[in-house]
Amino acid sequence: MNILKLKYILLPLLLSGCDIMNKEEEMNKETNSSTILKNNNFTAWSKGNELISHDNDIIIPDYWRIKTRNGPIYAECSKSISGIYIDAYYEEYGYLYIRQLIPNVMNYSNKEYEIEISINNLIVEEVLYDLYIQARLNENNNERVLVIDTKQFKLKEGKSILKFKFNVPNLENVNYLINNKNALSVAFRIIGQKEQSIQFEIDYIKIKEI
Numbered sequence: 001m002n003i004l005k006l007k008y009i010l011l012p013l014l015l016s017g018c019d020i021m022n023k024e025e026e027m028n029k030e031t032n033s034s035t036i037l038k039n040n041n042f043t044a045w046s047k048g049n050e051l052i053s054h055d056n057d058i059i060i061p062d063y064w065r066i067k068t069r070n071g072p073i074y075a076e077c078s079k080s081i082s083g084i085y086i087d088a089y090y091e092e093y094g095y096l097y098i099r100q101l102i103p104n105v106m107n108y109s110n111k112e113y114e115i116e117i118s119i120n121n122l123i124v125e126e127v128l129y130d131l132y133i134q135a136r137l138n139e140n141n142n143e144r145v146l147v148i149d150t151k152q153f154k155l156k157e158g159k160s161i162l163k164f165k166f167n168v169p170n171l172e173n174v175n176y177l178i179n180n181k182n183a184l185s186v187a188f189r190i191i192g193q194k195e196q197s198i199q200f201e202i203d204y205i206k207i208k209e210i
Contacts, residue, residue, distance in 0.1 A: 035206035036108070037100055037186070038063040042083040042202070050077050060084075063100055070094030073192065082120070083203040090192030098190075098202065101183035105135050108184050109171040114210050117162040117188055118203035119155065126154040127198055128191035131164055135171055136183045143176040145169055147184070152191060155200075165210065 044062040052058060052075050057067040060077045061084055068075065071094035076087045088096055102108070121127050133147040148166040155162075168184070188205060192198055 034208045036102055036113070036184075036209070037205060037207055038102075040206045041204040042079065045079045051075070052077065065097070065099045065101070067097035067099055067187075068094060069097065080201055082201055083118075085199075085201045086190075087199045088190070088192060088197070090194065090196045090198070092194050094192055096190045096192065097187045098205070099185065099187040100205075101136070101185050103183050105137065105182045105184045106171055106178070108135075108168045110168065112165065112167050112210050113207050114163060114165050115186070115205065115207045117205045118159070119162065120159045120201040120203070121155050121157050122199040122201065123197070124157050126156055127200070128152045128193075129155050129162075130189050130191065132187045132189060133166060134185045135168060135174075136181065136185050137171070137174065137176040138179045139181040140176075144185075145171065145174055155190075 039062045042061040042064070045060075046062055047060055050058065050060045050066070052060075052066055052068060052073075057065055060066050061079070064084075066075070066077055066086075070092065072091045073094045073096055074089045074091075075096060078085050084098075086096070086098075115131065130152050131148060131150045133149075135145040135147055137143050137145070147168055148164065150164065153162075186205075186207065188202075190198060190200065
């Protein structure tokens with residue numbers, strides 16, 4: 001059995017203490033102050049390290065949700081010197097999301113953006129990834145507007161800077177109820193194969209208007 005699965009099954013969830021007194025100061029050290037994402041370089045981290053399993057969807061670094069789909073997938077997420085470190089084991093083919101919900105989706109309607117991701121693939125084999133962004137108007141999963149759903153790309157070993165441009169459609173023309181659950185849902189996804197172990201670090205994810 002993979003060590004990550006054993007760790008998840010045998011160990012209790014460990015929450016280490018974290019000094020959050022300087023949280024706002026850390027947040028101001030973001031890589032690019034113009035980014036529409038919060039905590040874009042993962043410096044604000046009120047929780048400790050987290051062990052997650054299949055179908056989890058939990059906040060670990062502040063404002064960021066780590067979600068697993070398909071699988072089962074077992075992963076450990078921790079704060080690293082450069083950003084966030086994730087060690088994941090995929091029992092079956094599946095997705096691990098690094099996702100943020102940006103509120104007030106109408107603020108981004110009919111605008112063009114560029115997303116930039118600094119990532120370090122720590123294994124020798126190539127890893128698959130994609131980008132998936134939706135405009136969520138409310139809590140209804142059937143009432144969302146697709147912004148971008150890229151094909152799957154191969155992430156080579158070592159450090160890469162990934163960039164994508166995308167347009168948020170004109171949401172004024174959408175016939176859905178808009179309530180306080182609205183958000184721009186940004187998901188960078190690492191895709192694993194059956195019985196694959198993947199380790200990677202993300203330095204930052206930033207989105208700016210162009």
